[in-house]
Amino acid sequence: MPTLRQKICLLTGLLAGQKTYSGPWFIAVDVTRRCNLHCLGCISHSPLLTDPGAPKDTGPADISNDLFGSVCKQMADLGPGEIILIGEGEPLLHPNIVAMVRQAKTYGHSTRMVTNGTLLNGAVAKELVEAGLDRITISFWATTPEQAEKVYLRTGAETFASQLAGLDNLAEAKRRSGKKHPLVSLHQPLSKYSVDGAEQLVDLAREHGAQRVTFSPLRTKGGRLTDHAPDYEQMKSLNALRARLQSDAMGEGIDEFLLRLEIGEQVWLRMPCYVGWHHLRVDLAGRVFSCKMCRTPIGDLTMSSLREIWNGEPLQKFRRQTRTRRRLAAFRQDCECEHCCHAVTNHRMQQVLRWIDPRSRF
Numbered sequence: 419m420p421t422l423r424q425k426i427c428l429l430t431g432l433l434a435g436q437k438t439y440s441g442p443w444f445i446a447v448d449v450t451r452r453c454n455l456h457c458l459g460c461i462s463h464s465p466l467l468t469d470p471g472a473p474k475d476t477g478p479a480d481i482s483n484d485l486f487g488s489v490c491k492q493m494a495d496l497g498p499g500e501i502i503l504i505g506e507g508e509p510l511l512h513p514n515i516v517a518m519v520r521q522a523k524t525y526g527h528s529t530r531m532v533t534n535g536t537l538l539n540g541a542v543a544k545e546l547v548e549a550g551l552d553r554i555t556i557s558f559w560a561t562t563p564e565q566a567e568k569v570y571l572r573t574g575a576e577t578f579a580s581q582l583a584g585l586d587n588l589a590e591a592k593r594r595s596g597k598k599h600p601l602v603s604l605h606q607p608l609s610k611y612s613v614d615g616a617e618q619l620v621d622l623a624r625e626h627g628a629q630r631v632t633f634s635p636l637r638t639k640g641g642r643l644t645d646h647a648p649d650y651e652q653m654k655s656l657n658a659l660r661a662r663l664q665s666d667a668m669g670e671g672i673d674e675f676l677l678r679l680e681i682g683e684q685v686w687l688r689m690p691c692y693v694g695w696h697h698l699r700v701d702l703a704g705r706v707f708s709c710k711m712c713r714t715p716i717g718d719l720t721m722s723s724l725r726e727i728w729n730g731e732p733l734q735k736f737r738r739q740t741r742t743r744r745r746l747a748a749f750r751q752d753c754e755c756e757h758c759c760h761a762v763t764n765h766r767m768q769q770v771l772r773w774i775d776p777r778s779r780f
């Protein structure tokens with residue numbers, strides 16, 4: 419969570435124009451592009467979305483220790499934030515993943531990992547708890563062995579069983595160490611196979627020691643996967659689940675999902691984008707993007723420092739281009755804004771900023 423000082427610095431910059439006076443709050447670091455699964459809707463590893471004839475990516479498969487260390491150090495120079503260990507693959511396949519958590523913590527950053535959870539054996543879970551990982555999001559495409567057969571292509575129910583074992587290993591490691599962290603979120607990309615069983619994710623979270631659940635709709639890339647996607651009415655049925663949960667903390671993730679559904683795909687009609695003011699993504703080669711969904715890098719850590727990139731001209735231009743709804747509508751050709759995963763944050767920021775910054779209304 420950003421501190422009050424970070425929020426004030428961001429607001430000052432935002433009102434002044436295009437620079438920001440604190441460092442990024444979050445840096446999502448691509449850790450690896452290797453994965454042990456082939457989830458139904460994975461852009462990088464689903465056999466339904468990848469083209470076997472496409473040219474192979476010849477870049478690095480894993481992030482180098484030097485690049486990761488440099489990101490941690492340079493981010494600390496701008497002020498500590500949250501490092502998110504993520505990527506187009508499974509972070510736990512990186513041979514130095516535990517050391518990376520430890521290193522980020524040494525620099526004062528909060529750490530979060532997004533994983534499929536299948537590789538969380540007892541030893542890895544213990545090491546991650548001891549290293550001080552703050553938050554972990556485990557993606558559950560299925561909540562029953564039957565669903566797993568449909569969404570974990572090639573590995574099926576076996577994957578679901580490994581995920582449950584991983585969750586239990588983590589809960590046990592936390593219990594033994596007496597630590598509350600990492601806080602555990604279960605995330606479910608909703609397919610038509612899982613949408614009617616969303617409540618099962620809540621049950622699963624409660625039974626296996628997770629604190630939160632979140633959902634996202636299945637992305638249908640260029641019309642592919644439409645046969646596997648839930649329809650709008652099915653997704654709206656989460657309203658009933660929300661009512662049953664009432665004030666339960668598990669309900670927050672459902673509120674966010676329903677809000678994302680209500681915002682719709684044309685996010686540029688609803689609000690500007692503020693991601694350029696608080697978030698960066700670094701890929702395996704050191705290229706820096708303001709947002710995962712945008713194709714054009716705004717910098718390269720092999721040529722410039724993070725400080726130079728953070729308030730450099732390309733990012734200032736990005737901030738200008740996304741500063742109003744009208745400009746975002748014109749700019750979105752470079753990004754897949756219809757699949758925006760920052761829409762709820764952008765919406766919440768706009769609800770506050772529209773009272774103090776007229777540009778947030780246009």
Ligand code: SF4
Pocket residue numbers: 453454455456457459460461462463464505506507508533534557
């Ligand atoms: S675990 Fe993640 S990276 Fe791996 S196939 Fe599934 S969605 Fe893709």
Ligand code: SF4
Pocket residue numbers: 685691692693709710711712740750753754755756757758759760761
């Ligand atoms: S997808 Fe578009 S609207 Fe969303 S954060 Fe990225 S640039 Fe902004």
